[in-house]
Amino acid sequence: MTGTPMEWIRFVLTAVFMIVGLCSFICAVLGVFHFGYIMNRLHAAGIGDTMGLMSVLVALMISAGFGMDLFKLIAVAAFMWCTSPVSTHFMGQIEYFTNPDLSSYLKLRRRRGDTEET
Amino acid sequence: MRKRFKKWVMGRTDVMDRILDDASEIHDQPRETIKKQRMELVREMEERPGYERTVEAEQKGFYLIYHIVAVISCILLIGVLLYTVAMLPRYGEENTRADEVVERYVEHGLEETGAVNIVSGMILDYRAFDTLGESHVLFTALICVMILLRVDHKNMRSEYEDYYTVLSDRYYSLERDTIIRTMGKILLPCIFVYGIYILLNGQNSPGGGFSGGAVMGTGLIITAAAFGFDRVDSFLPLRVSMWMTFLSLMFYSFAKGYVFFTGANGLENHIPKGVPGAILSGGLILPLDIAVGLVVAGTMFGFYSLIRRGNIGGA
Incomplete structure (x- = not known):
C-alpha cells in the first residue's frame, strides 16, 4: 500500500470508468454481431460510440489530471460526440428512406401531429 | 421478466408498444408497390x-x-x-541487427533531406520512387473504379431515368436534413483547416501527404453528404478534380525524375533546403507532399462519389 489516499481515489475512479466503458464496448460488439437488421445493429453500435467512448475518455481525463492533456481529451470527446450520433442518424435515415421492405422489419407508426402523406 | 427481455432482444416485441398505444400504424402504400x-x-x-x-x-x-x-x-x-x-528489439535497446541504411537515415537524414520528420524525409526523398508508385496505384484504382461504376448517357438504357434507376437509391439524398447540415457547418471548417495543416506541416511533424489528403478527402465527402453533390460541384467539378489529380501526378513524376537524374546519389541537389523546422523547408518534400495530398483527396472523394452516385460530383 503505497501512495496517498488521493492517488488511490483517482486510481479507483479511473478503473471504474474504464471498466464501465469496456463493458459497454463489449455490449456494442456483441450486439453488432448478434443482430441481423441494420437498425438493431445501429442501436448496438451507438452504445459503444457514445457511452463506451465517453466512459473511457472520462477515465483517461481523471488519470491525466489537470493540464494540456485534459483539454485535448475534452476536444476529442466533443468531436466524437458531435460526429458519431450524426453518422448513426445518417445511416438510419438512409435505411428508412431507401429500403422498400421497411414495413416487414419495423412497425411504422404515425405520430399524432402527422398528416396522411408522410 | 426474463422472457420479455429475451423477446425484446430477439426483436419479437417492442417495449414502446404500451407507451405509444394510441398511435395508429401506417400501412404505407408506395412502399408496398415498390416491394412487389x-x-x-x-x-x-x-x-x-x-x-x-x-x-x-x-x-x-x-x-x-x-x-x-x-x-x-x-x-x-x-x-x-x-x-x-x-x-x-526492445524499446530503447541498441538494435544489433540494424544495417548501415538505418544508421544513415537516422544520423544524416536531417542534413541530407532538410526534414525534421525523418519518416517524411525517407518516404519523399530517399524512397520517393516507392511513393511515386503508390500515388500511381491510387490513380489507376480510381480510373478502374470509374470504368466499372460510372453511369452516364453512354451506358444508360435511355436518356431518361429508366425503371431500374428509379428504384436505385442513387438518386436519393439527405441534403435537407437539419442535423447533418448543422453539424456539417460546424465541423467542415475545422476538418479542412486541420487537413491543410497536416499537409503543409508534413516535413516537421507526423503527417504528410497521405494523411492530410485523407482528412481533406473526408471533408469533401462530408460536404457531399450534408449539402449535396451540387455544392461540391460548385468548387470542384469533375473536370477540375481530374485535372488536379493528373497535374499533381505529372508534377510528382517530373520533379522526382529530375531529382533521380541529378541528385539522388550524392550529386548536388539544386533546390534549397531552407531552415529545418520552418514551413518552407525540406526542399522538394513540401511540394511533393501537396501533390500526394491532392491525389489522395481526389481519389477518396472519387471513390465515394462513384459508389454513391455513379459519377464524380453531381450530374
Missing part, C-alpha cells in the same frame, strides 16, 4: 440460366470451404505477425 416490383425482379433473376448452378455451388459446401480457408489464413497471418513482433 422488387419481388418481380427477384423472380425474373431466378428464372435466368445459371442461377441454379450458383445456388447449387453454395449448397455444396462452398461456404464451409470458404470459412475454413479464411480461418486458416487469419491464424497464419496472426502467427507470422506475432513472430515478427517477437523478433523486434
Whole structure:
C-alpha cells in the first residue's frame, strides 16, 4: 500500500470508468454481431460510440489530471460526440428512406401531429 | 421478466408498444408497390440460366470451404505477425541487427533531406520512387473504379431515368436534413483547416501527404453528404478534380525524375533546403507532399462519389 489516499481515489475512479466503458464496448460488439437488421445493429453500435467512448475518455481525463492533456481529451470527446450520433442518424435515415421492405422489419407508426402523406 | 427481455432482444416485441398505444400504424402504400416490383425482379433473376448452378455451388459446401480457408489464413497471418513482433528489439535497446541504411537515415537524414520528420524525409526523398508508385496505384484504382461504376448517357438504357434507376437509391439524398447540415457547418471548417495543416506541416511533424489528403478527402465527402453533390460541384467539378489529380501526378513524376537524374546519389541537389523546422523547408518534400495530398483527396472523394452516385460530383 503505497501512495496517498488521493492517488488511490483517482486510481479507483479511473478503473471504474474504464471498466464501465469496456463493458459497454463489449455490449456494442456483441450486439453488432448478434443482430441481423441494420437498425438493431445501429442501436448496438451507438452504445459503444457514445457511452463506451465517453466512459473511457472520462477515465483517461481523471488519470491525466489537470493540464494540456485534459483539454485535448475534452476536444476529442466533443468531436466524437458531435460526429458519431450524426453518422448513426445518417445511416438510419438512409435505411428508412431507401429500403422498400421497411414495413416487414419495423412497425411504422404515425405520430399524432402527422398528416396522411408522410 | 426474463422472457420479455429475451423477446425484446430477439426483436419479437417492442417495449414502446404500451407507451405509444394510441398511435395508429401506417400501412404505407408506395412502399408496398415498390416491394412487389422488387419481388418481380427477384423472380425474373431466378428464372435466368445459371442461377441454379450458383445456388447449387453454395449448397455444396462452398461456404464451409470458404470459412475454413479464411480461418486458416487469419491464424497464419496472426502467427507470422506475432513472430515478427517477437523478433523486434526492445524499446530503447541498441538494435544489433540494424544495417548501415538505418544508421544513415537516422544520423544524416536531417542534413541530407532538410526534414525534421525523418519518416517524411525517407518516404519523399530517399524512397520517393516507392511513393511515386503508390500515388500511381491510387490513380489507376480510381480510373478502374470509374470504368466499372460510372453511369452516364453512354451506358444508360435511355436518356431518361429508366425503371431500374428509379428504384436505385442513387438518386436519393439527405441534403435537407437539419442535423447533418448543422453539424456539417460546424465541423467542415475545422476538418479542412486541420487537413491543410497536416499537409503543409508534413516535413516537421507526423503527417504528410497521405494523411492530410485523407482528412481533406473526408471533408469533401462530408460536404457531399450534408449539402449535396451540387455544392461540391460548385468548387470542384469533375473536370477540375481530374485535372488536379493528373497535374499533381505529372508534377510528382517530373520533379522526382529530375531529382533521380541529378541528385539522388550524392550529386548536388539544386533546390534549397531552407531552415529545418520552418514551413518552407525540406526542399522538394513540401511540394511533393501537396501533390500526394491532392491525389489522395481526389481519389477518396472519387471513390465515394462513384459508389454513391455513379459519377464524380453531381450530374
